Amino acid sequence: MLSDIEIAENCALRDIADVAAELGIAPQNLESYGRFKAKIGGDFSARKAKLVLVTAINPTASGEGKTTVSIGLADGMRKLGKKVCLALREPSLGPVFGIKGGAAGGGYAQIVPMEDINLHFTGDLHAITAANNLLCAVLDNHIFRGNELDIDPEKIYFRRCLDMNDRALRNVTVGRGGEGVEREEHFEITAACEVMAILCLATSLSDLKRRLGNIIVGENRRGEYVYARDLKAEGAMCTLLKDAIKPNLVQTLEGTPAIVHGGPFANIAHGCNSIQATYAAMSLADYVVTEAGFGADLGAEKFLDTKCRIAGIEPDCVVVVATVKALKLHGGADKTTLSEENLEALEAGMPNLVKHIENIKNVYKKPVVVAMNRFASDTQAEIDLVMRMTEYAGAQAVFTDVFLQGGEGGKELAAAVVKAANQPSRLAYSYDLRDGVVKKIDDIVKNVYGGDGAEFSELALRKIEDIEKRGYKELPVIIAKTQYSLSDNAKLLARPQGFTVHVRDVILKGGAEFIVAVAGNIMLMPGLGKHPAAERIDIDEAGKISGLS
Template identity: 50%
Template sequence: QLRIDVHSIQWKRVLDIESRFLRHIVVGLGGKAGGIPYESGFEITTASEIAAIHALALDLMDLKRRMGEITVAYNVDGEPVKARDLKAEGAMAILMKEAVKPNLVQTIEHTPAFIHGGPFANIAHGCPSLAAIKLALKLADYVVVEPGFGADLGLEKFCDIACRVGGLKPDLVVLVATAKALKRHGGVRRRDLKTPNPEAVERGLPILGKEIENVKLFGLLPVVCINRFPFDAEEELDVILDYCGERGVPAAVSEVAARGGKGGVDLAKEVLHQLERRRADFRFLYPLDLPVEEKIRTIATKAYGVSDIELLPEARRAVRRIRRLGLEGMPINMAKTSLSLTDDERRKGLPSEGYVLRVTDLRPMTGAGFIVAYCGEINTMPALPTHPAAERMDIDEEGRITGLI
């Protein structure tokens, strides 16, 4: 009845286990009883459109409406087939009726926290749920939200996607930096990151400067939080503090991982001080009425610092389809590596002059309400590393377990 084109089915299955073998599969084998064979694949659960909708829905009925808008496939005429056409949104809403409620927990120091929603910021929009944020704003004087990864990914998506949907206006950004990460961007090999190297930290500082610039692009106030590791040398931390001080950017060292709340007092005082003396002028990075390609170019050139973008053939075909379906007005969700400002995880530091970001494909997530732009070799089903964590795990005859951390 729906005349679905089996070559245009968009909906993939999801799994919470990494497996490169499930990225591209053929389903429907086994004759007539097995269904119609077609190519498909698995995604990691946090890349699913359901995960994004869960984090963007304001209540159960909004969740149900958005799930009904999911484009499951296209028919033989190229028109979208939605989840509501399959009469599936009611059943999905029943499954999610408890999950939509914010989950209140407490830290070991009895501080209340909502842990609710977890779409990854490299392949999804990377923000906790709007329902939890809005509830927290009614319960506390200050609310700290944690978008994933850096100011080029999580912050940009929080501002340009979540804040648009939820009508939020953030005041200040705590930008987390580590000497370890800056040394990595300064050319230090992974196995040498625990060795003190103030010169490498200094070489990596331009990446911190770019993230500070990104915060200011949104009209927000930056405060740099230097997350201290046990192996950090004082000279390395001083390099970061001096860099921020020379640029008039407030910064503080945080030791909450080792000392709990006491280790974050200096940072908290600095945040409160900045909120009392200055006001933010929040703004979006781009207007929604820009063409899709220009919105992607704006993010790539302003937030990543690349020179331009290149839409590969599959992406160009997707742009034409998006335009034909009247979906150009949605914000962009960039899916790219979190390990580089470029689309190549091996490139550290700032993008080289003339670097062009490759956009391989585009997919409108009509339930979540954004267009995903896939960059470089990003994949929505991660693979295990050469030496997975399981190799370090063991249990002895007395039941003692080791290697989990």
Template identity: 50%
Template structure:
């Protein structure tokens, strides 16, 4: 649904979903089972973007929430097109970091929808940089410029990843109450060396006013730099070449390893005609590698693909790496537990 251009396109995508294979290896699709119409009927209204209001009364479009670690991590193409039509500037989020949401936004969503992003904003925090520099979670509220400086290698990797796509980039540094000016100075110094602007944002604490400096910085970037956007790989590249390109140029890996079973799955996917579609890597969000314990900017590692799945409806191949599970998780107490309706019909617990 999130990649569908309209209802007719959604119906086609539902119809080409690969359900199974015959005993002689031929594909069985949802269309062959005669259920495409019924599925389209269920999703007829779901395809329309949701117009919502922020807490400051401004409009926003919320539509689709595929996780970037197990799916392509972007909102719907329809919502993005609507935002581009209704506003001067469209801001859209790609989940997690550049190795997941951004790479998939560029290589899957933008490529398929014909979108050319004018700029990219990397969101960072001093806390996360200290964590990548080796500080345990209970100690992240303490100033530690040395650890933060070490963790800046991770931020540098993300800046380099965005630049692989020839898109102008800036950094938004989300403020936490425990942040210090010495920590901000260390971030600014590294960013200056990288040739990228960084702006501290306090939208959580001050609302829209806390993001004005960042917004003006984005406007300046849009006015002074032009995007030369290009995807990372060609669709005609073999599956293994696409995976190797992502692993080396975005993750910083030395290469990709495939068990024999996965090698057979790759051969099968190409034989079925799915060799010329994008790759969607399912990978941990906690590391640039496929090992969540390898923090900062790991080097000297390889990515292991444990399974290759065909998502024919979405139009991409899913490469399952490491120990990632594709069942989304929830917090110990999901927000749904706090939502209720009073006898008078008043909804409570939304905020």
């Protein structure tokens, strides 16, 4: 069987101008990066499309294939004669060279050129890294040059970033040897940094500049916040991002238009592609398929509670992706026996899927379709069990085979999604923005995770009190926690009961305009495993890449 990159390399791509023409993008609004990718511009105020959000159960070691299903669903809709556009996130180099590998789909449901998308693409993540670190350099230089703003070096909150998993940079010292003011510094991965979040939540270039100016870099010695605008850094930062804010246009293996832009992580950021990209897709197509990172407790919650509020949009249907193998893992099956029929483990793992269905239907009041990513090892008895328990939970399950069949394997799912998306619905939220920060976090834990509530460290409570005193009480809340469990304990699989979420820290993101609650032992800079994906990636004399999948 061909690898993902071999399938992608054997594909005959359409010229990007033809893809743009299918969406009605005028030539003057197309900035080509070669023949197969481009930046796009224009008036994206129409936003007429039906919006479909793809999310998933809590991820497992076997994988669920959320991006693959998103792509296959869009291809399936196009085969049904719908004018459709994908709106996906850009991959981060951290996961590409870390544990996950590429993030452009798989099999015959991919976005292409996959090697470009997975690597440097159009340079957006590099521009974000540069803008972020420019602010850090300006900040340290200001302190070194006399510190006119009286910034307290012990209370600097803004961190440097790098788009790579590098645990050695989590805690470092800068300014040693007289090369500046010596102080402790910390790196975040670019996908988790505030500038990434700002780029993805900005509704215009002017809004981007405003948000960059509102980044809180630290405090002065009087305890007042110091902002990026106080350092006069926002103009230069915005200049570095002038092209990065423009959405990127590519295509699927079958030529379906795909707008790929922005890449915040969903376990430590808000996990959705850019508002600009979503606006563009909704203005250019009749149906838009977008995706939120990790499980519905992380990406979908943040899409619905945060992005939808900021952007003034809402999905018309939500698709929850699962596999029989992943559900068996949630039910306690050994990962070496997942290809064997195990109805007991499947039934024990199904409550994870059921909880996500209930959240979409009962908390957010949206139609839901379950996409079961089919494997050859799925038995009829296992399929029947999933169909029965899903129907009992009030949703329709569709087994789909987009990995091997592309859009043809997604037509049945596409038909179910189109039907659901045309049902009337009105988005509700899991918490009220007007409530205090503690209440909002508690509501997410109770309403979305199914826990008993949140517990807060003394540090977190002090920070919450300070945030509310400074007038930031009504911002959305982003909970940073493990993606593997509904709780903040990665070992509690399926649908745990009677747990609390432990909030150890709270971080105000003044530019992104949300509050991050850090739960459990989540890290803002991931590390590499013993055998990272980078070990498998290579290139030959002819420039042919291998191992990227």
